[in-house]
Structure formats: structure tokens, C-alpha cells
Amino acid sequence: MARKSGRREKANTISDGEAGFVISKDFERFNQINDIFTRAFWDSKIRTKDTDAFFEGHRKQFTVRKSAGFGQKDFALRNASWAVSDMFSNRSETEGKREGFQALMDNETLVAKDKISIEDVKEFTDELKTVAKLFGADLVGITLIDDRWHYSKRVDTRGFKPVSNDLPGSVSHVIVLGHSMNKQLVDTYPSALASAGTGLEYSREAAILTQLTSYIRSLGYDAVGSMNDTALAIPYAIKAGLGEYGRNQLVITPEFGPRVRFSKIFANIPLSIDLPIRYGITEYCTKCTKCSDACPPKALPYGKPTFDSGNQSTIRGVKKWSANCEKCFGYWAKIKTDCAICMRVCPFNRDFSKLRGKIFWKFATGRLQSLALWWEKRIGISNRVKPDVWWRTVRQ
Amino acid sequence: MARKSGRREKANTISDGEAGFVISKDFERFNQINDIFTRAFWDSKIRTKDTDAFFEGHRKQFTVRKSAGFGQKDFALRNASWAVSDMFSNRSETEGKREGFQALMDNETLVAKDKISIEDVKEFTDELKTVAKLFGADLVGITLIDDRWHYSKRVDTRGFKPVSNDLPGSVSHVIVLGHSMNKQLVDTYPSALASAGTGLEYSREAAILTQLTSYIRSLGYDAVGSMNDTALAIPYAIKAGLGEYGRNQLVITPEFGPRVRFSKIFANIPLSIDLPIRYGITEYCTKCTKCSDACPPKALPYGKPTFDSGNQSTIRGVKKWSANCEKCFGYWAKIKTDCAICMRVCPFNRDFSKLRGKIFWKFATGRLQSLALWWEKRIGISNRVKPDVWWRTVRQ
Numbered sequence: 001m002a003r004k005s006g007r008r009e010k011a012n013t014i015s016d017g018e019a020g021f022v023i024s025k026d027f028e029r030f031n032q033i034n035d036i037f038t039r040a041f042w043d044s045k046i047r048t049k050d051t052d053a054f055f056e057g058h059r060k061q062f063t064v065r066k067s068a069g070f071g072q073k074d075f076a077l078r079n080a081s082w083a084v085s086d087m088f089s090n091r092s093e094t095e096g097k098r099e100g101f102q103a104l105m106d107n108e109t110l111v112a113k114d115k116i117s118i119e120d121v122k123e124f125t126d127e128l129k130t131v132a133k134l135f136g137a138d139l140v141g142i143t144l145i146d147d148r149w150h151y152s153k154r155v156d157t158r159g160f161k162p163v164s165n166d167l168p169g170s171v172s173h174v175i176v177l178g179h180s181m182n183k184q185l186v187d188t189y190p191s192a193l194a195s196a197g198t199g200l201e202y203s204r205e206a207a208i209l210t211q212l213t214s215y216i217r218s219l220g221y222d223a224v225g226s227m228n229d230t231a232l233a234i235p236y237a238i239k240a241g242l243g244e245y246g247r248n249q250l251v252i253t254p255e256f257g258p259r260v261r262f263s264k265i266f267a268n269i270p271l272s273i274d275l276p277i278r279y280g281i282t283e284y285c286t287k288c289t290k291c292s293d294a295c296p297p298k299a300l301p302y303g304k305p306t307f308d309s310g311n312q313s314t315i316r317g318v319k320k321w322s323a324n325c326e327k328c329f330g331y332w333a334k335i336k337t338d339c340a341i342c343m344r345v346c347p348f349n350r351d352f353s354k355l356r357g358k359i360f361w362k363f364a365t366g367r368l369q370s371l372a373l374w375w376e377k378r379i380g381i382s383n384r385v386k387p388d389v390w391w392r393t394v395r396q
Numbered sequence: 397m398a399r400k401s402g403r404r405e406k407a408n409t410i411s412d413g414e415a416g417f418v419i420s421k422d423f424e425r426f427n428q429i430n431d432i433f434t435r436a437f438w439d440s441k442i443r444t445k446d447t448d449a450f451f452e453g454h455r456k457q458f459t460v461r462k463s464a465g466f467g468q469k470d471f472a473l474r475n476a477s478w479a480v481s482d483m484f485s486n487r488s489e490t491e492g493k494r495e496g497f498q499a500l501m502d503n504e505t506l507v508a509k510d511k512i513s514i515e516d517v518k519e520f521t522d523e524l525k526t527v528a529k530l531f532g533a534d535l536v537g538i539t540l541i542d543d544r545w546h547y548s549k550r551v552d553t554r555g556f557k558p559v560s561n562d563l564p565g566s567v568s569h570v571i572v573l574g575h576s577m578n579k580q581l582v583d584t585y586p587s588a589l590a591s592a593g594t595g596l597e598y599s600r601e602a603a604i605l606t607q608l609t610s611y612i613r614s615l616g617y618d619a620v621g622s623m624n625d626t627a628l629a630i631p632y633a634i635k636a637g638l639g640e641y642g643r644n645q646l647v648i649t650p651e652f653g654p655r656v657r658f659s660k661i662f663a664n665i666p667l668s669i670d671l672p673i674r675y676g677i678t679e680y681c682t683k684c685t686k687c688s689d690a691c692p693p694k695a696l697p698y699g700k701p702t703f704d705s706g707n708q709s710t711i712r713g714v715k716k717w718s719a720n721c722e723k724c725f726g727y728w729a730k731i732k733t734d735c736a737i738c739m740r741v742c743p744f745n746r747d748f749s750k751l752r753g754k755i756f757w758k759f760a761t762g763r764l765q766s767l768a769l770w771w772e773k774r775i776g777i778s779n780r781v782k783p784d785v786w787w788r789t790v791r792q
Contacts, residue, residue, distance in 0.1 A: 061506075062614075072512050076614030077527065083505065083610040084603045088483075090504070108486070109479065110457075116468050123791050130790035131473065134578070134596070182530070200530070207480045207603055214479040218458075218472030394526035395519050 013144065019239045019276040024307050027317030029152040030232065032102065033162040036313040036325040040333075042160040046326065050333035057336050058082065062192075069191025069387030070335075078192045078337065081199030085227075088206040096156035096163075100206055100227035103154060104168075104266075107213050107224065115220030118270055125272045128216075132177060135211040136204055139178025139255060141240025141274045145171055145266070150231040165230060167266055169222050173273070175212070175265040176233070176240040179204055180256040181343075183351060184393075187385040189344040190296075194387075195337045198261070202227065205263040213265055221269035232315070233262035241274035244281035247321045248291035248300060248342035252281045254361060257348030279365040281348075285321070287373050291342035294381050299327035300342060344384065347376045409540065415635045415672040420703050423713030425548040426628065428498065429558040432709040432721040436729075438556040442722065446729035453732050454478065458588075465587025465783030466731075474588045474733065477595030481623075484602040492552035492559075496602055496623035499550060500564075500662075503609050503620065511616030514666055521668040524612075528573060531607040532600055535574025535651060537636025537670045541567055541662070546627040561626060563662055565618050569669070571608070571661040572629070572636040575600055576652040577739075579747060580789075583781040585740040586692075590783075591733045594657070598623065601659040609661055617665035628711070629658035637670035640677035643717045644687035644696060644738035648677045650757060653744030675761040677744075681717070683769050687738035690777050695723035696738060740780065743772045 016023055032038060040051040057063060062075040088105065089098050097103030118124045129140040153162035185197030209225030216223035234251055237243060243253035243260070250258040282305075292300040305320045313325035332338055343349060347364065350357040364372035412419055428434060436447040453459060458471040484501065485494050493499030514520045525536040549558035581593030605621030612619035630647055633639060639649035639656070646654035678701075688696040701716045709721035728734050739745060743760065746753040760768035 064510075072508070072510065072615065076508075076611050079505070079614055080531075080607045080611035083606045087504065087606065108483065109475070112468070112472075114460075114468065127787065127791045134592075134790075135476075196530075203603060203607065207599060210479045210483065211476045211599065215472050215476035218475055219468065391523065394530075395523045 014239060014273070014276060019235070020244070020278060020282065021235065021238075022305075022319035023148075024317040024319070026307070027148070028315070029148060029150065030315040031153045031162060032151040032155045032165070032229075033153060033160070034312045035155070036329045038102070038155050038160060039313065040329065046329070048333060050336070051329070054333045054336050059086070063336065065336075069188060069193045070337075071192075073391070074192035074196075074387060075337075078195040078199055081196040082202060083199075084203035085199065085206045088210070093157060096158035098157045099229070100202070100225075101229055102157050103229050105206065105209050105213070105225035105227070107210065107217065109214040109217045111217045111222050112220040121270050122272045124270075128175075128271065131215060132175070132208070132212055135208045137177040137208055137212075138180040139176075139242050139253065139260065141176045141178075141237065141242045142271045143174050143176065143236060143240040143273050145174055146235070146239070149235045154230065167230070168224065169268060171222070171224075171266040171268050173267050173269060173271045174236050174240070175267060175271070176236050176242060177205070177208060177212075177263045177265070178237065178242050178253065178256075179208075179261045179263065181259045181261065183259060183349070184385070184390060186259055186340065186344055186349065188387050188390050189341050189384065190335055190337070190339045191387045192337045193390060194340070194344075198338055198340070201261045205261065209263055209265060213267075216265070216267055216269060219269075221267060223265050223267035223269070226264045226266065230266075231264065233264055236264055237262045239276055241277050244277070244279050245320060246281055246291075246346065246348070247285040247289070248346055249321065249323050250343060250346070252279075252346070252348050254279065254365075255352060257350055257352065258343045258346045259349055280369060281365070284347075284364055284369060284373065288347060288376065290345050290347060290376070290381055294341050294345040295328075296339070296341065297327040297331040299324045299331070341384075345381050347372070349382075410635060410669070410672060415631070416640070416674060416678065417631065417634075418701075418715035419544075420713040420715070422703070423544070424711070425544060425546065426711040427549045427558060428547040428551045428561070428625075429549060429556070430708045431551070432725045434498070434551050434556060435709065436725065442725070444729060446732070447725070450729045450732050455482070459732070461732075465584060465589045466733075467588075469787070470588035470592075470783060471733075474591040474595055477592040478598060479595075480599035481595065481602045484606070489553060492554035494553045495625070496598070496621075497625055498553050499625050501602065501605050501609070501621035501623070503606065503613065505610040505613045507613045507618050508616040517666050518668045520666075524571070524667065527611060528571070528604070528608055531604045533573040533604055533608075534576040535572075535638050535649065535656065537572045537574075537633065537638040538667045539570050539572065539632060539636040539669050541570055542631070542635070545631045550626065563626070564620065565664060567618065567620075567662040567664050569663050569665060569667045570632050570636070571663060571667070572633050572638060573601070573604060573608075573659045573661070574633065574638055574649065574652075575604075575657045575659065577655045577657065579655060579745070580781070580786060582655055582736065582740055582745065584783050584786050585737050585780065586731055586733070586735045587783045588733045589786060590736070590740075594734055594736070597657040601657065605659055605661060609663075612661070612663055612665060615665075617663060619661050619663035619665070622660045622662065626662075627660065629660055632660055633658045635672055637673050640673070640675050641716060642677055642687075642742065642744070643681040643685070644742055645717065645719050646739060646742070648675075648742070648744045650675065650761075651748060653746055653748065654739045654742045655745055676765060677761070680743075680760055680765060680769065684743060684772065686741050686743060686772070686777055690737050690741040691724075692735070692737065693723040693727040695720045695727070737780075741777050743768070745778075
């Protein structure tokens with residue numbers, strides 16, 4: 001299960017076929033104004049009291065509920081987990097830039113005048129990956145810029161209007177970072193407690209991006225950090241060989257299954273690129289519908305990947321499994337926190353550092369995939385760990 | 397070697413005797429204006445071109461040298477490691493507040509109107525400690541406010557003048573957090589590379605303090621984070637039972653030896669306090685002088701702890717080993733980065749998760765201490781790992 005990360009040093013492109021992408025003639029770059037989180041501000045079809053309360057609860061004052069997992073401690077832990085990310089995001093909000101979400105991350109480090117000389121690109125790439133891990137990244141993959149995945153417009157948050165989304169300067173490579181989420185927290189989805197697992201990673205992302213871009217800039221090369229802003233992370237993560245796309249709209253990785261968030265750095269620096277890898281996740285997900293079965297608002301698709309996205313908040317002209325974002329976010333607004341039941345119930349939400357996890361991965365991605373599918377069908381949809389149990393455990 | 401953390405739930409005080417503190421009648425609270433890093437700005441006896449270049453190199457532009465460990469990559473890694481801490485520290489600099497160094501950390505989270513009820517203080521304390529670890533703290537100890545360790549004045553960085561150092565609101569408890577430093581980096585001291593180990597922890601401190609204070613505030617209790625500002629961390633860490641003071645001016649902990657930085661949270665919340673623990677470090681250090689022997693500017697003391705601090709940058713009236721801060725920081729300014737050879741050569745700079753480390757701790761803090769001292773004398777002062785070797789290792 002060790003990462004057999006193929007690498008090509010002078011590749012100019014990686015074909016869509018190699019990445020497993022099927023793109024139609026109707027393809028259009030995604031306009032961030034249609035992102036469901038943005039529509040929740042300007043689109044009367046989406047905006048409700050509940051969506052306003054969802055954002056208010058994250059940024060100012062949350063409202064406690066009686067059910068376990070939605071109490072004061074749960075929301076407090078969620079918002080505290082987000083606090084570092086929030087600090088970065090709030091910095092330039094007066095300029096209409098919510099960094100990491102609707103704008104690139106700012107960086108105070110000047111690009112050094114002297115470029116360090118990179119004699120052995122492969123060696124330098126390995127070194128840079130270790131530095132990324134020193135800063136806390138769990139996965140690192142490198143790919144080339146492909147502007148099809150960049151938003152055609154980004155959003156100015158002062159009036160939620162589309163504005164130009166050009167990258168500053170020229171950029172050659174994308175460094176994709178993976179941030180694994182805490183399994184114990186994820187296993188309590190849906191709850192405000194589980195959402196702490198999301199907040200923790202956004203906060204780590206903001207910090208790691210700041211450090212790694214600062215490092216590259218001090219070496220004399222341009223680099224700028226990005227969380228959910230500017231471009232779609234998923235196609236980049238797949239192209240950089242970090243994992244494969246699943247029915248639950250998540251990238252399934254051999255290290256952490258679907259329990260990973262991605263951030264990215266756009267950099268103008270010579271690096272060796274990684275090759276996409278196919279583990280057989282597409283085949284597994286085609287035969288498994290646990291995430292769709294377990295989704296409370298029935299926002300996840302059945303059947304095979306299609307071109308029909310079904311709603312304006314997903315990209316057009318890419319053959320894939322697409323969620324109904326209106327239904328999905330409608331449920332988030334109802335529970336006032338993010339839901340990732342689809343991550344929790346995914347058969348790949350396992351601890352792959354343990355033997356049982358390793359054995360499952362071996363079967364699920366190998367010739368005996370049908371055995372893994374049979375086993376998973378037999379055990380059914382895994383139970384949510386009760387938030388009370390999580391709190392009781394931490395007290396011991 | 398498991399932490400046998402004594403705990404007292406309704407203690408009003410812990411005596412100086414219990415903490416191992418010997419305080420004379422001449423005791424004076426320390427005025428931060430006399431801190432060596434502050435004197436480097438206003439005291440002509442300390443300020444030189446080198447000290448200016450030291451700060452300039454951290455905050456703006458460093459100057460590369462030819463010797464290994466002081467090249468562009470080394471300084472780039474150091475400054476990148478600091479980047480998150482810098483971002484927090486720079487926020488309020490126009491108000492004369494360099495947060496985390498000359499002022500408390502700001503916090504955007506409002507203190508919730510509703511206080512959660514804390515029925516079982518011991519249970520809540522355990523829970524809070526786990527939450528601190530979830531945010532990334534490596535050690536957590538709790539003690540009571542003791543204003544002798546608070547600076548009599550803090551420093552306004554606009555003109556480097558002493559100003560009032562009152563805590564906002566009333567505060568009962570101090571939560572002391574320990575942040576372990578990366579051993580591979582520490583083993584390359586002195587170098588700009590090694591200093592990345594320091595920067596990484598300041599950045600983590602800033603993030604963790606932000607998250608943990610945000611959590612406590614959302615529970616309805618006041619809490620404010622502090623790095624090197626406001627109060628001395630060392631007596632608080634000792635009083636909170638995290639370790640014992642060594643000749644090298646560092647707190648020696650059973651988990652990480654001297655390889656730990658400390659931050660603190662001042663909070664007005666009921667918590668059970670930890671008791672100081674004596675491992676026999678004072679006895680060990682009395683017979684060991686490796687740090688003093690290895691210190692290039694001979695800034696560390698020989699002999700037993702004394703009341704005579706020897707210079708204006710150490711606190712008066714506390715019987716302890718005190719460094720000559722002028723000599724120490726003079727060396728930092730000369731090499732343009734922090735030095736912690738005293739941390740690297742300390743016999744307690746070991747990996748205590750491994751059997752060899754565990755055995756050493758057992759001997760060094762037990763009846764067979766003299767055997768540990770004999771062994772350490774025999775092997776002499778440990779070699780610095782060459783920065784080239786560190787870089788070569790990360791490329792593999």
C-alpha cells in the first residue's frame with residue numbers, strides 16, 4: 001500500500017485519459033458566483049433564515065440545541081477549531097477578499113531577488129515535499145497548471161459580485177497538499193462536534209500554506225496559497241496522484257480514505273510532477289451506494305457517472321458523480337453545521353495504518369474487490385459514534 | 397515514566413518549598429524593559445549593527461553566509477517556520493503591541509453570555525487538557541495565578557517604553573502548554589536551520605493559544621493567551637508540574653527533556669491544579685556542566701544555584717542558575733540566529749519514547765544517578781549533526 005508515486009520529470013501534460021477525466025464539448029469553467037456557499041448570499045432560491053443562521057453561527061453567535069453533539073461545548077469546539085482559519089480569512093474582508101474561500105491567501109514574505117539554483121529537479125522536489133510535511137502537510141503531490149479547473153470568475157464578498165480571477169504573475173506548477181481529518185471526530189457526523197474536524201484542518205491549511213509559500217518565496221520563486229478559492233482542488237488532487245474520485249464527491253486516498261481536505265499552492269518553480277494513479281475506486285463506487293443511501297436529504301447520485309450535473313452549483317461538461325448541492329447545503333443549513341455523513345459511512349473511512357485497514361484496502365482495490373463489496377454489504381451502514389461517547393472518552 | 401501528575405482540587409496555594417523555589421527578601425518582579433531582546437532596541441550597551449541585523453534578518457531580509465546551515469535554504473526555512481507567529485505578532489504592532497512577545501494575544505471570540513455549568517471540576521479539567529492536545533499542545537499543566545512571575549511593566553514597542561502590565565479582568569488559573577521541538581532540527585544547533593525548530597513552535601503556540609482561548613471564551617469564561625509576553629513561563633511550567641529547572645535555563649521534562657517551549661493561558665475558570673514534581677534534575681545538573689562547557693560565549697554558570705543574577709536581564713531574588721544574557725544574546729547577534737547548543741548537548745536531549753531514552757531517564761532520576769553521570773561523562777559532549785546531513789536526509 002506504499003505510495004508508488006510515478007513521476008515524470010519533463011512531462012508537458014498529463015492526458016485526461018491518464019487522469020481518468022472525461023470532458024465533453026459543453027465544458028465550461030466554473031464561475032464561483034454559482035458556488036452554493038456564494039449563492040446562499042445572493043440567490044433568493046437558496047438564501048433562507050436557516051442559511052443566514054448557519055453563517056452567523058460560525059462567525060458570530062451560535063444557537064445551542066438540546067440534542068447531543070449540538071450543545072454549547074460542541075459548537076464552542078467547532079468554532080475554536082476554525083479560529084485560526086477565520087483569522088486569516090478575515091484579514092482582507094474589507095477589500096472584498098475572504099482569503100482561502102473567495103480570494104487567494106495573502107503573503108507578507110517578499111520574493112527574494114536571488115533565486116537558489118535547482119540543479120537536480122527531482123532531488124529538490126523530494127526535499128520540498130519533506131519541508132511541506134515538516135510544516136504539517138499529510139500528503140503532497142505536484143502537477144502542472146491546468147486553467148480549466150480555475151474559476152472563470154471569483155467573488156468579491158462586498159456585494160457578492162463576480163470579478164476577475166487571474167493569478168498574479170505567471171505560474172507553472174501546482175503543489176497539492178492533503179490534510180487528514182481526525183477519524184474520531186468524523187465518526188460523530190452529523191454534529192457540531194464532528195465539524196471541529198473540518199475546522200481543525202482549515203486552520204492547519206491556512207498555517208501550512210503561509211509557511212510553505214513563505215519558504216518558496218524566500219528561495220526566490222513566486223508562490224501563492226489557496227484553500228477553496230481560485231480553483232477546484234479535486235481535479236488537481238487527482239492529477240497530482242493523491243487519490244481517486246468517489247461517489248461521495250470526495251477524493252479517496254490510500255492513506256486516509258475519504259478523510260482528507262486539500263489545499264494548493266500555485267508556484268513558478270521547476271518541480272517534477274506526479275502521475276495520477278488508478279486504484280479501482282471508480283469500480284468500487286459504481287457497485288457501492290452506501291453514501292447515497294445514508295444521505296439524509298438524498299443529495300447524492302445513484303448509477304454511473306454522468307455529464308448531467310443537475311444543478312447550477314456543479315461544473316458542466318465533466319462526466320462524474322455530482323451531488324445536488326441545493327439539497328446538500330439545505331441540510332447543512334437545517335442542522336446549522338456541515339454534514340459529512342457521506343465521509344463517515346464510506347467503506348474507505350478506515351484506519352489504514354492498522355492491519356484490518358490494510359487488508360480491506362488490498363481486497364477493495366484488487367482482484368477480490370467483489371469480496372470487499374460483499375463484506376461491506378453484509379455489515380451494512382456503520383453506526384455514528386454518539387457525541388456523548390466522544391466527550392466521555394476524552395475525559396478519561 | 398508515565399506522568400504521575402499529582403492534583404489538588406481545592407488547593408489555595410502551592411508553597412514555594414513544594415515548587416522548589418527559594419526566594420529572598422530582595423525579590424523584585426521583573427520589568428520587561430530589561431529583557432535582553434527589548435534592551436537590544438533601547439540600551440546602547442546592547443544594541444549593535446549585529447543586533448539590528450539579527451532582527452532585520454528575521455523580519456525582513458536575511459543575509460546568507462557560506463557556512464553550512466546558514467545558507468539561503470536554511471534562513472528561508474527558519475523564517476517560513478516563524479511566518480504564522482509573525483502574522484499574529486504583526487497584527488497590532490501599530491498600537492505598540494507585538495502580540496506574544498510584548499503584549500497578550502488578541503482574541504476575536506466574544507466571551508459567551510451563558511457559562512456552561514462545571515459540575516465535576518476534575519472531569520472538566522481532564523476534558524480541557526484533551527481539547528488542548530486536540531489543538532496540538534504536547535503538554536498541559538494547570539496552576540494558580542501568582543503575580544510574582546508577571547512583569548512589573550510590559551513594553552510598548554512604539555518607543556520601547558515600559559507601560560502598565562495589568563491583565564484584563566480577573567483571572568484565577570494559568571493553563572501552561574508545552575510545545576515539543578523537533579529533535580532532528582535541534583541536533584543541528586547552532587544554525588539557521590536549527591532555528592526553524594524554534595519558529596515552528598512559536599507558530600504552533602500562536603495557533604493553539606488562539607484556538608484554546610476561543611474555546612474557553614465560547615464556554616462563557618474569560619481566557620487570554622500569552623507566549624513570551626506578560627509573565628515568565630518557566631516558574632509557571634514548574635509550578636504546573638511539567639518539569640524541573642536545569643542549569644541550561646530550560647525546564648527539563650520527562651517527555652522531551654529540555655526540548656520544549658511553553659505558552660500559557662490566563663483564565664477565569666474553575667480547574668483542578670497540578671502539583672510540582674521533583675525528578676532529581678537539580679541534583680543531576682549540580683554535578684553536570686555539559687551545557688556550560690559547550691556554550692561558545694561562556695554565558696552559562698558553573699557551581700550551584702545562587703541569588704546573584706549577575707546582570708540586569710535576569711530576575712532578582714530567586715536562587716537559581718542564571719545565564720549572562722548579554723553574552724548569550726551577543727552570540728545570537730553574531731551568528732544572526734538563535735543558539736540553543738545548551739539544549740542540544742543536554743544529556744536529557746534524548747528520545748524518551750525509545751527504550752534507550754527510557755533507561756537513561758530511569759537511571760538519571762533514580763538512585764543510580766551517579767551511573768548516568770558517569771556514562772555521560774564517558775561519552776562526552778554530543779556532536780552537532782551537520783546541517784548538510786539534515787538536508788541530505790530529507791531528500792531521501
